[in-house]
Amino acid sequence: MKQEKLESILDTSRKMFGRYGIQKTSLHEIARMARVAKATIYNYFGSKDQIYLEVLNRESNDVIEKISVAVDQVTSPADKLRVFMHAKFRYMKEAINILNLGREGIDNLLPKTSSIRDRLFSREVNILHSILEKGVTEGIFYVSNIMLTARAIGYALRGFETTWLLEENNGEIEKHLDNLSYILCSGILVRREVV
Amino acid sequence: MKQEKLESILDTSRKMFGRYGIQKTSLHEIARMARVAKATIYNYFGSKDQIYLEVLNRESNDVIEKISVAVDQVTSPADKLRVFMHAKFRYMKEAINILNLGREGIDNLLPKTSSIRDRLFSREVNILHSILEKGVTEGIFYVSNIMLTARAIGYALRGFETTWLLEENNGEIEKHLDNLSYILCSGILVRREVV
């Protein structure tokens, strides 16, 4: 019984915040939609902001979880990289509240939201790091500085995030991602040497 | 005499807008700082927004111009790529008003500003395109789809823009850029074949 209420509150909050934003969603509404008393919400959460942050954390965890699962489906490091990119964009699209963070101005954000974003980014980089490491260990990849490269890829992928927030053309994005992962693996220089 | 007034107005506006934003800068102040009569400003511009857009256009043109010059300093396509990245970030830092566009929320932007940004992006891609083309022609690069790749690189570099808006650590960025341009050229796969 306890867990159900909590899930109901969080799930409703996620939808309402996603549609109307934190400002324009009242706890009264959330309580009504989630079919709990407003007082119950305060049994679980200390404040509206806390609910919002928990929603963001959950979305963040979901994204990482789903990416991890997807990446684990394939074995070769090169495949893992390609799958990582596609999974990241596929599942980020479902993390509506995290995406909305990007649309709002820097000023009117809750301070802790940026640390959630940073943590998400850092966990993405961790996954990238382990993929690169595996590739290097297996002798498939040559990477001089794994950490640096993982972060570079992470930053680069951010460039796409801002783009397809407005674009809805999914196929276009997929094409870009394939191209990018190919470049990432092979480079654009004509190969002259054998290693 | 005419040109001087115009430059004075635009230069003053650039600084004021850069520091206080378009909202919090009054034409009265601009006129005073630029040492012209307010009426003179209206000899040259139809509205405050027009001045702002012209400032943005100039910053945009400056960036492209400077990048082009820098890229032309070197000859090999691989060098051009590396130089492109460094120049882009170096000179974008001086385009304060364009940078500020990124900080504000999507809503309270002048509609035409986004087309200026888009045009800047598109011109960057054009430069990248011509570099890649030269590389392919010279047999240095292997690129299956030049246009797609140019855009991919352009998008990727955006990922860094949002990052170093807050970061001031210049050296860190430079390191990332070097690493990125190396990956871009060589890929991360161990080379096995001769072409």
Add this chain to the structure above:
DNA sequence: TTTTGGACTATTTTCGTTTTGCAGTCTAAA
């Protein structure tokens, strides 16, 4: 012919006040 200061208007913005709405607390009952 272009520039200038200043006067003028029509909007915005600002600001102080009032009013409403909402987050968060508390309680008694289920």
Add this chain to the structure above:
DNA sequence: TTTAGACTGCAAAACGAAAATAGTCCAAAA
């Protein structure tokens, strides 16, 4: 534990008055 509902205090609408500002116009000066 959960619930409905009443309650408080704060924070944000709502509003109207006052100030500021974008943009116009003109007669004089450069």
